[in-house]
Amino acid sequence: MSKASDVWEQADRFVLDNDEFLVVSHLHPDGDAIGSTLAVGFILKALGKRYVMVNESPVPQKFRFLPGVEDILSPEEVQAREKPFRRAIAVDAADADRMGITWNLLGSDADILNIDHHPTNDRFGTVNVIDSDAAATAEILCLWADRLQVTWDRDLASCLYTGLLTDTGGFRYSNTTPKVMALASRLLRCGVDASGIADRALETMTREQIALVRRALDSLSFSEDGRIGWMWLKREDFQETGADEEELDGIVNYARNVVGVDVGILFRETEEGTVKASFRSREMVDVGKLAQSFGGGGHARAAGCSLSESGEKVERAVLEQVTRALQGGGS
Amino acid sequence: MSKASDVWEQADRFVLDNDEFLVVSHLHPDGDAIGSTLAVGFILKALGKRYVMVNESPVPQKFRFLPGVEDILSPEEVQAREKPFRRAIAVDAADADRMGITWNLLGSDADILNIDHHPTNDRFGTVNVIDSDAAATAEILCLWADRLQVTWDRDLASCLYTGLLTDTGGFRYSNTTPKVMALASRLLRCGVDASGIADRALETMTREQIALVRRALDSLSFSEDGRIGWMWLKREDFQETGADEEELDGIVNYARNVVGVDVGILFRETEEGTVKASFRSREMVDVGKLAQSFGGGGHARAAGCSLSESGEKVERAVLEQVTRALQGGGS
Numbered sequence: 001m002s003k004a005s006d007v008w009e010q011a012d013r014f015v016l017d018n019d020e021f022l023v024v025s026h027l028h029p030d031g032d033a034i035g036s037t038l039a040v041g042f043i044l045k046a047l048g049k050r051y052v053m054v055n056e057s058p059v060p061q062k063f064r065f066l067p068g069v070e071d072i073l074s075p076e077e078v079q080a081r082e083k084p085f086r087r088a089i090a091v092d093a094a095d096a097d098r099m100g101i102t103w104n105l106l107g108s109d110a111d112i113l114n115i116d117h118h119p120t121n122d123r124f125g126t127v128n129v130i131d132s133d134a135a136a137t138a139e140i141l142c143l144w145a146d147r148l149q150v151t152w153d154r155d156l157a158s159c160l161y162t163g164l165l166t167d168t169g170g171f172r173y174s175n176t177t178p179k180v181m182a183l184a185s186r187l188l189r190c191g192v193d194a195s196g197i198a199d200r201a202l203e204t205m206t207r208e209q210i211a212l213v214r215r216a217l218d219s220l221s222f223s224e225d226g227r228i229g230w231m232w233l234k235r236e237d238f239q240e241t242g243a244d245e246e247e248l249d250g251i252v253n254y255a256r257n258v259v260g261v262d263v264g265i266l267f268r269e270t271e272e273g274t275v276k277a278s279f280r281s282r283e284m285v286d287v288g289k290l291a292q293s294f295g296g297g298g299h300a301r302a303a304g305c306s307l308s309e310s311g312e313k314v315e316r317a318v319l320e321q322v323t324r325a326l327q328g329g330g331s
Numbered sequence: 332m333s334k335a336s337d338v339w340e341q342a343d344r345f346v347l348d349n350d351e352f353l354v355v356s357h358l359h360p361d362g363d364a365i366g367s368t369l370a371v372g373f374i375l376k377a378l379g380k381r382y383v384m385v386n387e388s389p390v391p392q393k394f395r396f397l398p399g400v401e402d403i404l405s406p407e408e409v410q411a412r413e414k415p416f417r418r419a420i421a422v423d424a425a426d427a428d429r430m431g432i433t434w435n436l437l438g439s440d441a442d443i444l445n446i447d448h449h450p451t452n453d454r455f456g457t458v459n460v461i462d463s464d465a466a467a468t469a470e471i472l473c474l475w476a477d478r479l480q481v482t483w484d485r486d487l488a489s490c491l492y493t494g495l496l497t498d499t500g501g502f503r504y505s506n507t508t509p510k511v512m513a514l515a516s517r518l519l520r521c522g523v524d525a526s527g528i529a530d531r532a533l534e535t536m537t538r539e540q541i542a543l544v545r546r547a548l549d550s551l552s553f554s555e556d557g558r559i560g561w562m563w564l565k566r567e568d569f570q571e572t573g574a575d576e577e578e579l580d581g582i583v584n585y586a587r588n589v590v591g592v593d594v595g596i597l598f599r600e601t602e603e604g605t606v607k608a609s610f611r612s613r614e615m616v617d618v619g620k621l622a623q624s625f626g627g628g629g630h631a632r633a634a635g636c637s638l639s640e641s642g643e644k645v646e647r648a649v650l651e652q653v654t655r656a657l658q659g660g661g662s
Contacts, residue, residue, distance in 0.1 A: 061590075171502050171515075172529035181516035184502075188509040198503035199613070203588045207553075210589060214548045217541060257534045258541060259392075282530070 010127040012147060014087070014113045015044065021051040022078075022085035022105055026098035028246075029055055031166025031201050034063045034072070035159040036091035036115075036137040041068055042156040043145055044089075052085070054078050056100035060246055065200050066162060067155040075101050086110050090125065092137040092163075094118040115140055117167075135175035138163025142183050157190035162197055170202050174301075208243035215241065216251050216266065222258070227284075228322050229255035230265040232311070248278075256280035263287065263322050267315060270306075275314045278304045285325045293321060341458045343478060345418070345444045346375065352382040353409070353416035353436055357429035359577075360386055362497025362532050365394045365403070366490040367422035367446075367468040372399055373487040374476055383416070385409050387431035391577055396531050397493060398486040406432050417441050421456065423468040423494075425449040446471055448498075466506035469494025473514050488521035493528055501533050505632075539574035546572065547582050547597065553589075558615075559653050560586035561596040563642070579609075587611035594618065594653050598646060601637075606645045609635045616656045624652060 023040045025033035037053050044051040053072045084107035093099050114125025119132035134140045138160045168176045219232040256264025263285050266278045279287035280302055287303040296305020307314045354371045356364035368384050375382040384403045415438035424430050445456025450463035465471045469491045499507045550563040587595025595611045610618035611633055618634040627636020638645045
């Protein structure tokens with residue numbers, strides 16, 4: 001029943017009235033998770049608060065250039081030196097499970113400030129600042145820093161910019177709003193290195209990733225009408241290239257980006273012998289619904305699911321469903 | 332000796348005091364050339380002026396979604412129905428040669444308004460509005476539309492946005508300034524479809540292009556220290572994939588984007604039997620100077636040259652030169 005302004009005041013009080021915080025985000029963190037974790041750290045630092053930043057997963061190589069990133073600890077490192085925390089600030093995490101085992105670092109009576117932009121956020125916090133109109137959690141934090149009268153210095157601005165940049169797919173997704181661009185402009189005025197960050201966060205690829213792209217492209221097939229494009233990565237593709245899951249980032253887009261394709265799919269065999277399918281769509285098909293029909297989930301334009309049948313069966317079943325969806329026969 | 336404000340006034344008078352204009356840009360047009368051509372068209376239309384837009388080269392497929400693009404004529408189409416023009420507005424063209432044969436559509440006494448952001452612009456116009464601090468010619472046109480009190484409607488804004496977007500490499504190059512982002516924000520407020528334009532102008536690939544990427548990646552090699560990455564595209568790669576020169580766009584970046592690489596090179600055989608080398612660099616090497624030493628040219632981070640020796644010799648000579656440049660022994 002609380003109004004938005006009340007929630008913001010609660011969020012302000014949460015940090016102003018307390019002294020020590022655990023800052024957490026989701027496992028397998030992306031640029032917004034890492035950028036927002038660090039940004040909250042810089043905000044707390046500016047306010048003279050004590051805090052510990054943690055993530056169950058290591059920070060991906062491409063975000064290790066960010067200022068303060070060496071202070072994001074593993075749960076083991078935190079556990080070895082701290083008592084359970086009584087206050088946590090969770091950023092970009094749609095539910096408590098997404099925080100992984102960092103959850104165990106909290107006391108049973110811990111209060112949580114939950115700041116997120118996912119529409120599916122289940123409001124697991126004591127205070128919940130959820131703005132699903134925001135392109136990124138970093139966008140919400142821009143406003144919060146202003147409310148708390150924290151100056152956007154270059155370090156803070158670089159972390160916020162990274163969140164905006166990555167969650168809008170480099171200002172390419174439909175969440176690229178006038179507000180996002182106005183915030184980006186203001187962040188750049190703080191001395192952010194736009195091209196350096198874009199280079200590291202979006203452009204740089206490992207040799208293993210290049211090898212994986214080659215193999216994925218080798219497998220690219222199209223439906224007769226050209227509206228479905230799909231690729232396969234088998235277990236041996238990972239073994240022989242030395243690539244890991246983290247390096248799959250963006251590969252599915254090659255299938256979607258081809259002229260005439262409406263739905264792009266990447267099938268990949270996991271170590272457990274299941275098949276994961278990632279979907280990207282242009283306009284016609286709600287792949288979120290499609291993935292749901294296979295027990296998965298996601299958004300209308302990007303989704304995925306996991307299937308335990310053989311590759312051939314999975315491919316046939318998925319392609320049939322996509323074809324039906326393209327014919328307007330449901331998703 | 333004229334001050335900047337005088338030049339702007341001359342530009343304003345150029346359109347306000349005359350009635351009919353030929354709008355031209357450079358051949359093999361990119362997003363800024365097409366976007367700026369169309370933007371000038373919309374500005375002239377708003378001012379109630381008559382104009383004809385022309386380009387020697389066809390509009391690349393990926394920009395054919397832009398409003399008004401069907402009104403960009405070929406020189407032949409213009410010649411068939413118009414007398415020589417007495418006034419031309421040239422956009423994004425660093426010198427008159429870049430306009431190709433559209434030059435022939437001008438009367439011998441024609442006045443030219445030359446609007447451009449290339450620092451190498453040779454001021455071939457009667458009035459020259461050259462701002463090398465602008466990220467794109469479209470950035471200059473944003474200001475000009477304001478000066479002329481032309482409202483940014485959705486069509487004009489979409490063309491200007493396309494110029495900004497493409498000339499900053501999707502807001503990834505070092506010319507991505509706070510001003511660019513502020514203009515982008517204002518353009519999006521006019522109803523521009525940011526994701527639709529990014530999708531068409533930056534993401535979409537032809538099947539031929541995908542096939543070319545595969546072949547280029549198959550040839551990717553690295554120097555022993557990993558600081559040089561290079562790829563080859565032979566004549567048969569073009570013949571067998573059906574790809575053309577236009578579809579090379581961006582492929583060289585795969586070599587540069589690999590972790591540890593400082594200079595990425597794409598060698599390709601042309602139909603005439605020469606070898607063209609494209610260079611991209613991260614930080615260490617001024618590839619503009621490097622290309623110059625082989626009779627080519629370009630910028631510090633992106634350049635190219637053409638060589639008439641055999642592939643093997645070219646590769647050896649270029650790699651030796653790049654190695655020397657990396658060792659600080661000149662470019």
